[in-house]
Amino acid sequence: MPAYDVQNEKLLLYRLSTGDEAAFKLLYDAYKNKIFTFVSKFVHSAADAEEIVQETFMVLWKNRAGLTLIEQPRNYVYTIARNKTYDYLSRIARNEQSITLAWSNMQQEANTTEDSLLARECGLLINSALSQLSDQKQAVFNMSRSDHMSHEEIAAATGLSKSRVKNIIVEVLKHIRCYLTQNSVIVSLLLMVITGSRP
Secondary structure, X not given: OOOOOHHHHHHHHHHHHOOOHHHHHHXXXXXXXXXXXXXXXXXXXXXXXXXXXHHHHHHHHHOHHHHHHOOOHHHHHHHHHHHHHHXXXXXXXXXXXXXXXXXXXXXXXXXXXXXXXXXXXXHHHHHHHHOOOOHHHHHHHHHHHOOOOOHHHHHHHHOOOHHHHHHHHHHHHHHHHHHHHHOOOOHHHHHHHHOOOOO
8 A cells, every 4th residue: 555645545444334344454554653653652551552552443443333434543543542642641540559459439330230231231222322323423423422522623634624523512412412311311321321422
């Protein structure tokens, strides 16, 4: 694949969106070393950096259905890698605090189990609600909530305006709220799941 050939990369994304594994391998081969080098600037463990690279491409594969909307493939791939790196560094920073809180969390195991079941049920309903929307709206929402991309990053990746991205997310959240209300999901749980923001 010619270096920095945007049109060729967009064609590969289109092929990947149909589940073309050969296209996925071409993208992987083209970016894996670049992404590893990028991540290694912030993560000083080669094994952890390699894991982040793998997670980056797992996200790419998982979200393949919406890749036809991506106008800047390189920006999109690097944004995923950057956010995965951020998540890794955040986990490292929280590790000590997590150990401190482990005991108290164990004492709340029963409540946590119940909350987990409710959250899982809510998650299934959210996915059902999303399936009723257009591919564009699903893709934008997943970039925001699953890939932790900002409005600016989504706009750059899709070619949409920042205001249009914001409006789509507002529309999707409204649709999800209505859907969950109709399915008698606890409002407090709804707000916790769909409006949770990135630290």
